[in-house]
Amino acid sequence: MTTNPQQFPVSMRFFHWLMAAMVLTMLGIGVAMVASLADYHWLVSIHRPVGILILILVVIRFVNRRLSTLPPFPATMSSQERFIAHESEILLYTLLFVQPLVGWGMLSAARYPIVVYGGLHLFPILPHSVMLYAALRKAHTFLAYLLFLAFIAHFGAVLFHTLVLRDRLFSRMAPWRVPAR
Amino acid sequence: MPSDATPSTENQPAPLSVSSTLARFAGIGVVLLCVVAGFLYLGGWFSPHKLTPARLVDGFETVFGIHSGFRRNHAKGVCVTGYFNSNGQGARLSKAVVFQTGRVPIIGRFSLPGGNPFVSDSPASVRGMGLDFTPGNGEEWPTAMVDIPVFAVSTAQGFYDQLLASKPDPATGKPDPEKLKAFFASHPESVRALTIIKAKLFSSGFDNSTFNSLNAFRFINADDVSTPVRWSMEPVDAFKPEDPAQSANPDKNYLFDDLIARIHSGPVQWRLMLTVGQPGDPTDDATIPWSEDREHVDAGTLTLDRVEAEAPGNCRDINFDPLVLPVGIAPSDDPMLSARSAVYSQSFMRRAGEKKESSAITPPDVQK
Numbered sequence: 143m144t145t146n147p148q149q150f151p152v153s154m155r156f157f158h159w160l161m162a163a164m165v166l167t168m169l170g171i172g173v174a175m176v177a178s179l180a181d182y183h184w185l186v187s188i189h190r191p192v193g194i195l196i197l198i199l200v201v202i203r204f205v206n207r208r209l210s211t212l213p214p215f216p217a218t219m220s221s222q223e224r225f226i227a228h229e230s231e232i233l234l235y236t237l238l239f240v241q242p243l244v245g246w247g248m249l250s251a252a253r254y255p256i257v258v259y260g261g262l263h264l265f266p267i268l269p270h271s272v273m274l275y276a277a278l279r280k281a282h283t284f285l286a287y288l289l290f291l292a293f294i295a296h297f298g299a300v301l302f303h304t305l306v307l308r309d310r311l312f313s314r315m316a317p318w319r320v321p322a323r
Numbered sequence: 324m325p326s327d328a329t330p331s332t333e334n335q336p337a338p339l340s341v342s343s344t345l346a347r348f349a350g351i352g353v354v355l356l357c358v359v360a361g362f363l364y365l366g367g368w369f370s371p372h373k374l375t376p377a378r379l380v381d382g383f384e385t386v387f388g389i390h391s392g393f394r395r396n397h398a399k400g401v402c403v404t405g406y407f408n409s410n411g412q413g414a415r416l417s418k419a420v421v422f423q424t425g426r427v428p429i430i431g432r433f434s435l436p437g438g439n440p441f442v443s444d445s446p447a448s449v450r451g452m453g454l455d456f457t458p459g460n461g462e463e464w465p466t467a468m469v470d471i472p473v474f475a476v477s478t479a480q481g482f483y484d485q486l487l488a489s490k491p492d493p494a495t496g497k498p499d500p501e502k503l504k505a506f507f508a509s510h511p512e513s514v515r516a517l518t519i520i521k522a523k524l525f526s527s528g529f530d531n532s533t534f535n536s537l538n539a540f541r542f543i544n545a546d547d548v549s550t551p552v553r554w555s556m557e558p559v560d561a562f563k564p565e566d567p568a569q570s571a572n573p574d575k576n577y578l579f580d581d582l583i584a585r586i587h588s589g590p591v592q593w594r595l596m597l598t599v600g601q602p603g604d605p606t607d608d609a610t611i612p613w614s615e616d617r618e619h620v621d622a623g624t625l626t627l628d629r630v631e632a633e634a635p636g637n638c639r640d641i642n643f644d645p646l647v648l649p650v651g652i653a654p655s656d657d658p659m660l661s662a663r664s665a666v667y668s669q670s671f672m673r674r675a676g677e678k679k680e681s682s683a684i685t686p687p688d689v690q691k
Contacts (some may be wrong), residue, residue, distance in 0.1 A: 173366035175665075177375045179479045180658050182665035183646050252671070253640070254647060255463050261650040263461035272640045276676025290362065294355055301351040306344060308336040 146322040149314055151210045157203040159317050164196055165238065169290050190245070191258050197242035204235060218309040230296060237289045243267075244285060248278035376669035379483050379662075383670075386490045387438025392679035395670040397451050397467070399442055400434035401579050401684040402638035405590065405627035407456060413597055413622030416550050417542035419651030420458045422622055430455045431627060432638035433529045433582060436469070441683045443575035446525055446565045450578070452534040452556060453643040454625070464652065467643040467667075468534035468556060471520045474609035477512050479662035485513065516610035527563040529582040530591045538645065538663075539606035539655040542597070551600030551655060553613065556593035556625060560585075579684050583630050583691060590628040597622050606655040630689050633682040642671040 150158070168189065175185035215224050249256050250266035251274040257263055268274060303311035313320040339347070367373055383395040390398060406426050413422030421427050434451040435442060442448075449469050456464035476482045488506035489498045507514050526532045534556040542552045569577055585591055597620040598613060605611045633639035646654055646664040654660045 170362065170365050173362055177365075177367035177373075177377070179374060179376060179379070179662040179665050181661065182376070182668075183654060183661035186664075252642065252675070253463075254642075254644075255461055261460075261462070265461075270636060270640065272635075272671075272675040276672065279672050279675070294358065297358070298351060298355050301354060302348075305347045305351060306339070308339075 146320055147211075148213050148310075148322060149316070149320055150213060153206050154203075154210050154212075155315055155317060157199065157206060158315055161196065161199055161203065161238065164192060164199075165289070166293070168192055168196065169286060169293075172286050187257075190249070190256070193242040193245045194256075194258055194264065196238060197246070200235065200238040200242075204239075213314050216303070216309045216311050216314075218303065218307050218311075227299075230292065234289075234292055234296070237285060237292060241282070241285045241289060244278050244282050248275050248282055251275035251278060374480055374483055376662075376665040379479060379486075379666050380669045380673065382483050382486050383438045386486060390438065390440050390680075392674055392677040393438075393440040393682075394434075394674060395438050397434040397436055397453075398438050398440035399683050400432045400451075400453075400633060400638070401582070401682070401689065402631045402633055403431040403433065403586065403627045404629045404631075404637075405429045405431065405625065407595065407623055407625050409623040410621070411623075412620050413542075413595075414544070416544055416552060416597060416599065416620065417651040418545045419464070419542075419649040420460055420462065421456045421464055421649060422651070427456050427458050429625065429627070430457065430638050430641060432633075432641070432643070433579070435578075444570075444578040446567075446570045448578070450529055450532050450534070452529070452532075453638065453641075454556075455638075455641055455643065456649075458649070462649040463647055464649045465641065465643040465645070465647050466536060466554075467645060467663075468536055470526070470532040470534050471537075472523055472535065473516045473519050473612050474537045474659070475513050475516050475520065476510065476659075477608045477610045478658060479666070481510050481513060482659075482662075484510065512608070512610045519612060524562075525565040526558075527565050527569060527581075528578055528585065530585045531558045531560040531562050533557050534593070537609040538657045538660050539600060539604075539609070540648075540660075541606075541653040541655050543651050543653055549653070551604060551606045553598045553600070554622075555596045555598065557596050559592040559594065559624075576683060576688065580688070580691065583684075583689050586627060586630045587691075590626045592627075593625040595622040595625060596620070607657045609657060609659060632684055632686045632689050634686075635679075639679075639682075640675075642667050644668065644671075 149155070171185050171189050171192075175182050175189060178185065215227070219227065246256060246264065247268050250268040251271050253266070253270040255263055256266065300312055303309055363369065367375055380395050387395075387398070394400075407421065407429050408426050409422055409424055411422070411424035413419075416422070432451075432453040434453065435444065436449050436451060449471055451467065451469050453465065453467045456466075458464075476485055484506050488502040491497055492499050536554045539551050539553050541549045543549050574580060599618040599620060600606060600613060601617065604613050604617070631637060644664050644667050645660055648654070
């Protein structure tokens with residue numbers, strides 16, 4: 143099987159789609175659980191361990207990205223657009239790393255046990271402080287909205303390239319193998 | 324890129340017509356709007372009348388006002404510490420570390436219900452005991468109990484309806500009888516529960532009150548057998564009924580002052596009694612008592628030997644969330660548990676960042 147140099151390597155595409163599904167699910171669970179009484183508990187029970195999993199995955203993903211060869215940008219992208227694409231990638235990686243860390247930190251500051259599964263706990267990363275908890279809890283909401291907006295911008299840009307410019311931008315990250323041209 | 328005078332149709336698609344371009348832009352807009360709408364739907368933006376944790380806590384703020392830094396319910400309280408000596412009897416029901424023979428440190432809080440942190444103690448006031456078992460293995464077992472035999476409502480909606488119906492009318496200082504009548508007409512379970520609650524005599528103080536979990540939980544033992552359980556803290560001090568002379572006392576903190584004096588005279592103790600449910604016992608409705616003849620397991624003794632005013636880092640800063648549970652205790656099918664967890668979190672989130680004022684029970688009070 144020959145790899146298409148116009149496509150991201152398989153490992154990068156795997157992390158992209160896995161984490162896209164996880165992050166969208168987490169954003170959905172997040173907004174739903176804070177507005178829910180009956181479903182609050184089971185949603186929180188999923189939200190916490192999946193958040194920790196995302197934190198682990200984003201570190202592996204970042205290392206993998208640094209070790210991978212990236213396909214070139216399509217010719218349809220101006221230098222400004224390339225700059226924006228690059229900066230938004232940094233923003234997304236940063237949010238994916240910081241958001242679960244803030245979640246872990248706020249649970250630590252509130253002195254909640256940080257349950258991964260069953261009796262498996264994570265250690266607190268901050269001292270017990272309700273003021274710190276309040277600030278991090280607000281930050282967690284703010285970062286979630288920022289992450290959602292970044293996703294909408296990213297999704298909109300890909301749709302624009304794929305449906306209007308029709309420059310095969312999507313095929314770079316398509317989950318399936320696209321033959322080289 | 325080298326320019327190509329004759330680009331192949333394969334690499335360079337034919338240009339779109341203006342109408343086709345606009346249609347595609349519109350399509351993209353619709354897709355993005357649908358995604359945004361989906362998230363707003365999940366967040367409850369399209370159901371403004373649905374009861375949420377925020378609206379329930381707003382209800383407390385409507386009735387009691389906002390008291391900066393205090394719990395929205397059970398606002399008036401005092402901190403205690405001590406330990407639980409487990410006798411190992413609970414281990415056959417639950418594999419939780421707290422039920423193995425040994426000692427577990429306790430952070431506790433005694434409280435009165437309602438959102439007013441400076442409310443006067445009164446004879447008919449329900450009393451609350453919050454405990455946080457801290458076995459030291461990373462687990463916590465907080466439990467918030469009250470001294471009534473059953474809960475007055477079975478659902479969060481019932482709780483909210485009762486809260487608003489009981490709001491004192493500014494003109495009379497008493498709840499509107501019409502609103503209370505309407506509440507009881509639509510909540511027969513609360514009528515039945517209040518009959519049971521009112522039949523019980525009030526004790527003379529926190530120290531001789533029995534505190535109950537009310538909601539049922541599931542205990543899971545080492546063989547993974549799950550048993551429905553409700554628990555109570557039964558006082559070692561003998562029950563004494565409330566004396567009318569107590570409430571005639573002009574001291575508006577008499578219940579707390581008596582507790583402080585009692586702890587200064589020596590440790591106060593309770594026995595943790597586990598009530599073992601039978602198949603068919605309701606686990607999803609805390610307004611219904613279980614039969615008196617259910618088996619009771621004495622799991623050990625709670626000793627409280629220190630009392631202090633609410634302050635940074637002590638019981639003030641703990642959320643007694645009923646669903647922070649150790650391995651060996653799991654939620655039952657009672658919908659109130661998830662609702663309580665959500666509402667406690669909402670109250671905790673709001674008060675955590677607020678400026679803290681001194682509690683009604685001050686550091687000099689606990690020195691007396």
